Amino acid sequence: MYSSLSYSAKSGLGRVWLISLLFLSLGLSSTSAQTSPPAKADVYIDGKGIMRWQGSKQEVALFGVNYTTPFAYSYRAHQKLGINPEQGIAQDVYHLSRLGVDAFRVHVWDVEVTDTVGNLLQNEHLRLLDYLIQQLKARRIKIILTPIAYWGNGYPEKDTAQTGFSSIYPKGQAYNTPRAVKAQENYLTQFLNHRNQYTGQFNREDPDIIAYEVCNEPHYRQPEAEVSAFIQRMVQAMRATGYKKPIFYNIAESPTVSNAILSSQVQGFTFQWYPSALVGGHTLRGNMLPLVNQYPIPYAKDPRFSSKPRMVYEFESADILQPVMYPLMARSFRSAGMQWATQFAYDPLAIAFANTEYQTHYLNLAYTPAKAVSLLIAGKVFRQVKRGQPFGTYPTDSVFNNFRVSYRAGVSELNAPEEFYYTSSTTTQPRKPASLRHVAGTGSSPIVAYEGTGAYFLDRLATGVWRLEVMPDALQVRDPFATTSLKQVVTRIAWNTQPIRMSLPGLGQDFTVRGLNTGNTFQGQATNGTVRLQPGVYVVAARGKNTSAFTPSMAMGAIKLGEYVAPPATNLPTQILHTAPFQIAAGQPATLQATVAGADATDSIFLVAQHYYGRTRTLPMRRLTLTTAESTVPADLLYPGLLRYWMVVKHNNKNTTFPGAHPGSPRDWDYAPREYWEASIVAPGTALPLYIASQDQQRTETGGINGAGWSDYVTTGNGQLSLRLLQSPPPSSPIPFSDAAAPVAFLRAYFGDRLASRAADAGTFQELVIRGRRGAGAGSVRLVLTTRDAVAYVADVELPADMQEVRVPLTAFRLGAQALLPRPYPSFLPLTFQTNGPATLPLAQAEVLQVLLGPAATPATEARPFLDIESIYLR
Incomplete structure (x- = not known):
């Protein structure tokens, strides 16, 4: 069982907030652009289209997650494992608070809480949503809900026990089928008039539910009049309940009817960002930061758009564990004017060991500690970077404001006078050690030396007195982005007792340590600044300090000192x-x-x-x-x-x-x-394979670009397996934001690990050798080599119609642009990225190969243009 919570969200809230004034609020710096969200203030939109808090008139800037335990697979998985959903929700919301999250969004699975005509069902799913909202409110986390999801409830399993209108009306019919439209009007009316059974507040009046997005990722087509009519009826249904706060609408999903959405009565627009696509089937490697360099919006100069607020309802660096993506995503969001951004989706603690909820997403404080700390840092970026603030093109190591993001070092950092956060071991010196109030990280730093792999948090309670929270070790034992199952552990938890050395000003070398969380009876004293601890919560104090006043029930911001949640050790052999x-x-x-x-x-x-x-x-x-x-x-x-x-x-x-x-x-x-x-x-001089089709299917990315192509594997005349890139038939109608000259299909192969094992030979390689062929009038073939610093070098190659080796001198590669692969979504995002670097390819720094198939000059009418690739070597 998980450690129990000492926090009660139902009692003593007024006392909690009063006591909390005695302490520094968690994760807030004096340099923050936004203070903590007000407890009971609604939002309004000013004359310039900026969402602000009532009273203070401060700009809203909220950052957080989606989370789905009340619904669908997550709910069923809790039931299957015998985990009480309320307990799971309370534990997860504590961790969200610990990570500084102040925003929550979810698309409600209407298919589970309605009948076919849109009546709201008072069932377990709705009750758990009420409970989740109450828990979020207790932690000062603001909420935006999307009442209509249109999703079935099965993924990754089959749909089951669906009762709602979305079970009979698919997305493409829900907006222009009269009975479906009526059901949605009925449902929205009842949902906003629903009284939360834990808070006693109507959904339409709850000050912590600051806005609504009508529906999740609608699929529309021409004519636009049908879209306009649908949006108008949904907005009117919501306003008829007396609801007065903002209504947002998705404009990223159906660009063919963007004019109807821009001209509608909604108060704001919503976006998503999946810069590395979704469901790659394995962990993506290489420098992926160019994919999150910017978030340009095609409607930015349209006055119908620029005069309204915008939010990101979902984002994720899918299939990536590197703890460097979120902070730059947050920066790009603020540059694009976003006021809200919520990651999709935070993994419930109960099932994060297997990453079964969404195979392509993986985020949990206990199981992905470095990535979780990067979310904490990204939240700081989002709140501290000014809305609309411009930044230059991503450099080798990105340093801005109080932040540093380094792919080479594998670290994201916040280094401010009062806060020092880092996702991996770092040698960076804190800016003002004596001013520090909050430290969080994984690995070691000049402040903390720790050999464990879990995250830890240090929060100053008084001069020479700190609260220390240590999470257990998390060890990845399988690729979390491959096929998952509740029968298969992907991350293992170990409760190890390990030394931790702390060098905090005013703490001294012989500080005392006392356990605080339930069942933690540890009492000890450090020697030379080091003490051996197991996971838990502790009061750490300079020798001679009286810490009896710091009790487990004492409040610190939105948490209590003695609160601690961690999964048990994984029961597996060595x-x-x-x-x-x-x-x-x-x-x-x-x-x-x-x-x-x-x-x-x-x-x-x-x-x-x-x-x-x-x-x-x-x-x-x-x-x-x-x-x-x-x-x-x-x-x-x-x-x-x-x-x-x-x-x-x-x-x-x-x-x-x-x-x-x-x-x-x-x-x-x-x-x-x-x-x-x-x-x-x-031996020296031996060729180094960068890609072998028969061996590398599970470590490379292939496919089409913007629907213009796809990939397959075929055998060639000599019986060898070959990757085939193909061009799709011409579309029946234009694809929004597509470029007719863009590549139609691609291969992306990470080879940094292979080259590292031959580092001494890097200077001896002279050419790249590709064994392949082009057929059916296929277009041009471009080779791209990118370095650790995201500098790209390109060379075009002519391949014959029969399978042959073609040699490309490394001197033929010149500075150019890489394709952003896998293709980012939404489709309006940039396809290429280019940054400056040495004029000559520094092969020792290269790590990724791209092969790009260009469009055929005259597409064949029967056989599809194709490119076959058997192998690619450095020689």
């Missing part, structure tokens, strides 16, 4: 997690690293390395931390050939061998399992 290098350079020592899960500090770990049909060596593995280990294979074992190896954990004199977790050791005479890791050992 695991060794490792990916073998594709090639190893001959004649040089090679260091192999692994993640260790579930092994005790006293366990021994060995590497058994064998040159195939040659010598075998047993080498000790060094424990870098409790969860990481490495060993160096000596050069005398690495002559050209094949390296096979195993990793052995010795616990209580018993050996377990990986991969496979088999009992025994590979050096035992009767060790029978045939699982092992292996890597080719190659």
Whole structure:
């Protein structure tokens, strides 16, 4: 079971807020452009189309998440696992508050809370939504709801037990079918007139529900008159209830009828952003920051648009775990004038171990700690960057205001006088250590040295007194963006006791530590600034400070000091997690690293390395931390050939061998399992494969661009597998925002890890060799190599009609633009990105290959134009 909450949202709220005035509000800096959202102020739209708070007239700037436990798959998964949904909601909302979230949005699954004529059903789903709203209000989190979703409730399963009008009227018919329109009017009326059974407030009057978006991602087509009539009827139905606050409408989903939406009676417009597309099936690698460099809006200069507020109802860096995307997304949103942005979707704690709710999304404080801290930092970006503030093109390391985002370092940071947040280990010195009030991060910094992988938070309570919250270790054991299942753990939780060193001004080297959360009885004293702690909440104080006044029930902003929520340790045996290098350079020592899960500090770990049909060596593995280990294979074992190896954990004199977790050791005479890791050992000058169609399907991205093409795999005349990029038939009607000269299909292949293993040879490669062919009058073929700093180098290549090797000198690559791939959504976003760099390709820094198939000059009438790619090498 999860640790229990000591916070009661139903009682003592007035006392909570009064006591909280004694403490600094969590996550708020004196440099913030927006103070904490007012407790009971409604919003209004001023004469310039800016949404502001009543009373203070301060501009609204709210940042947060979508979250779906009351509905659909998330609800069913809680039931399946025996988790009480109310408990799950309360725990998750605590974590959201801990991450500084002040905005919540969700599209209500109307299919679960209505009947076919739009009557609101007083059922469990509606009750849980009421409960969620009450919990959000208690944490000062503002709300925008989208009452109509049009979605079925199945994904990723089949639809089940649907009762509402959306079960019979699909999106394309819901707006121009009279009975469907009537059902939606009825539903909106009843939904806004619904009285929350926990707060006692009508949805239309709740000051914390600051606005509504009518419907989620509608699908419209010409004629526009039908769209205009539908929007008018929905707005009139809502206003007839007495609702007076803003009504927003989606303008990003159906651009063919944008004129009808722009001319409608709605007060604002909504957008989404999926810059890396969705459902790639594996983790995307490489520098993806160019995809979030800007968010240009095609309607920006239209007075019907510019005079109204705008919000982002959903955004996500799908299939990406790098903790650097959210802060730049938040910056781009503010540059585009957004006043609200909510990520889709925060994973409920109960099911985040498997990432089953939405395979392509993954965000949870316990299970993706670095990415979660990046959300905290992004919220600060959103509130502190001025609306409409311009920024230059993304550079190598982006530094702006108090923020730093570095792909190379894999870190996002906020470094302000009172706040210091970081997503990964950093050497950055805090700006004013003596002024710090809040610290949060993963890894180590000049303020905190910690070997665990979970997030931690430090909040100053008084001079020399801090609240420390430490989350358990999170260890990724499978690709979370591959096919998921509740039967399969993708991230493992470990409750490890580990040293933590704190160097906070005024704390000293012999500070005291006292456990605060339920069941945490720890009391201790640091030695040389270091103490060993298990996950939990603690009061940390300079020696001699009396901390008896700091009790678990005492308020600190929107939380209480003793609150703590964390999942239990994952009940799995010891695991060794490792990916073998594709090639190893001959004649040089090679260091192999692994993640260790579930092994005790006293366990021994060995590497058994064998040159195939040659010598075998047993080498000790060094424990870098409790969860990481490495060993160096000596050069005398690495002559050209094949390296096979195993990793052995010795616990209580018993050996377990990986991969496979088999009992025994590979050096035992009767060790029978045939699982092992292996890597080719190659001599200098050996070609380096950047892409092999028969091997790399699960580590590359392929497909069409803007509906103009698609991809497939075929076998060629020599029996080899080949990637086929094809051009689609001409569309029956123009595709909005499409470019007739743009590529129709693509291959994107990350090879940074392969080149790193051959770093010493990078200067010896002279050419890129592509084995492929073009057929049926296919268009031009462009090769693009991009570096870690997102600088692109391009070369055009002529491929024959039959399968051949074509050599492209590396000197032929020139500075140019990369395609933003996978294709960002919405479709009006830029397709290319270019930044300055050296005139000559710095191959040692290259990490991504793109192959772009251009449109055919004269599309074939029968056979589709195609490009086949069998392999691409550096030689």
